[in-house]
Amino acid sequence: MIISGIYEDRGQARLVMGNHASALEDFNEAIKLMPDNIDAYLKRAQIKMEWKDYEGAVHDADQVIKSSPNNASAYYCRGACYLALGHKKRALSDLTNAVKIDSTLTPQAEPLIAQCE
DSSP: OHHHHHHHHHHHHHHHTTOHHHHHHHHHHHHHHOTTOHHHHHHHHHHHHHTTOHHHHHHHHHHHHHHOTTOHHHHHHHHHHHHHTTOHHHHHHHHHHHHHHOGGGHHHHHHHHHHHO
């Protein structure tokens, strides 16, 4: 839906400008208008992770992975959140999957993977 995309685009612009609260509102609206908007879910998950709402971020990353099982960024986000929540086995699995799907995530994921072992 076009209107959902407009909210997503504005949310991305606000995110770049550092206005995360307004960006989150836009991503919420984009998802409300188009519940299968995985890009908005992923961006919202990243904001929630940054705000230490790890359970909320895991939920959003789950939505992305259900629709797009090869989304490395979603696995990375969920894995980092699982680690923060103390779920090391789940974190290791997700972080390993992220790197298998997209090896450019290796520098970010390696320190987290080391914390899982």
